[in-house]
Amino acid sequence: MEGEAAYGFIVNVDAQGSGLLSDTEKPEMRRRLYDVTGTAFEQAGIRPPRLYQEDRGDGILSVLAPDVPPARVVGEWVEQLHQNLRESNRDLRKPLRLRVGLHIGRVTADAYGRSGRAVDLACRLCDCGTAKAILKAADGAPLVVIASDRVHEDFVLPGGRWVDPGHYRRHDVELKEGRTTAWFMVPGRSEPPEPSEASDPSEATAPSAEPAPDSAAGPDGTPGPTGTNGATGTSGTKASTPPRPPAATDTGGRFVQNIHQHGDGEVIAAERIETLNSNRRGGGR
Structure with a gap:
């Protein structure tokens, strides 16, 4: 019901380096963004009305209904997205590279979309400098996954199909709301690379x-x-x-x-x- 908070799993996707694209390049980037993510949801058996999505320009905010098993997102959906990206990027001069923030919590729906602190956190994790730096350092990798501490504890640590907790690495990140713990994983690699210092200009320290x-x-x-x-x-x-x-x-x-x-x-x-x-x-x- 509108105006009431409901429990949901939040997936926020952002395209890395989209600000460097020209106006003529952006529509193709967005088409491929919706194609690889939407196909992954379909392959994982997650469809409307259990899947709500908002367009974010160079990204997509998705909120899943409470009856969608979060382990299916952390495992199958992430793996399908990774494979879809590899296929879509084949022989492209400018491959599509994505950051995916995962969190779970209370979400409020209204006539304009979805809101709540849980939504904010998923977006902040996806957009943090550490996520950008890790993907930048992961040459050839099309995807980095950032799980909140809660998602990691409840759905990554238990493991399962396509979920290996040993592939995640912890980093404490500074967000607008303060410091928090996040867990980073680059699909296809046993561990993510270390982020280089000051890779994000907004987090660089002035000399x-x-x-x-x-x-x-x-x-x-x-x-x-x-x-x-x-x-x-x-x-x-x-x-x-x-x-x-x-x-x-x-x-x-x-x-x-x-x-x-x-x-x-x-x-x-x-x-x-x-x-x-x-x-x-x-x-x-």
């Missing part, structure tokens, strides 16, 4: 802005003059590139120039100096 080894940074974080001994090189001559003017601050009526001087050299200021704070290190005596 730290540290000064060069021969630079001395001031207390306010501005780079100091270049050269081994500050404003002068090791031979005592001035560096070929003049030092940048030290940082100045306006304290509300008084113009303060902070000078961080290393050795002998000229003091350069861009404005008139009313107060001069000098911190001299090393140099002549």
Whole structure:
């Protein structure tokens, strides 16, 4: 009934690298996406009305009725999808590669589709940087499966036809809702490859802005003059590139120039100096 939450198994499928496709290439990608996933559901004996689907542009959200055995999805459907992808990708210059997020939980239906935290988690797992990085590292593999911790515990660990728990590897992933545990499997491989660091630009760590080894940074974080001994090189001559003017601050009526001087050299200021704070290190005596 609309507006009431019901228990369901959630399958979210996303196409890897779809953003790199042109407008003329996307319709063919979508046709093949629906073909390989829909054929796999048919082969696993999962059909409407026990199968609900929503179009997601470069993916498909599927919610299965409570009477569909989840082990059938984790085992038979995943294996059929893998084989369908291998067949569909044969001799293609741009093979279709998919990420599949699996979760189970409460789903609410309304006139616009399906919602709930369980749906959110299945989508987040499918779209996480670790999933993208593992599939990117799995050269030649068309598919990576990401199972939630609950799906892994209840339906992967017991094993069964086409389900080998030894092929899954655990990773703790950062999602918008926080850190959670997920289990990754690449069909056809005994274990998934390790994800390379910062493979997803959205999860990359920005490089730290540290000064060069021969630079001395001031207390306010501005780079100091270049050269081994500050404003002068090791031979005592001035560096070929003049030092940048030290940082100045306006304290509300008084113009303060902070000078961080290393050795002998000229003091350069861009404005008139009313107060001069000098911190001299090393140099002549």
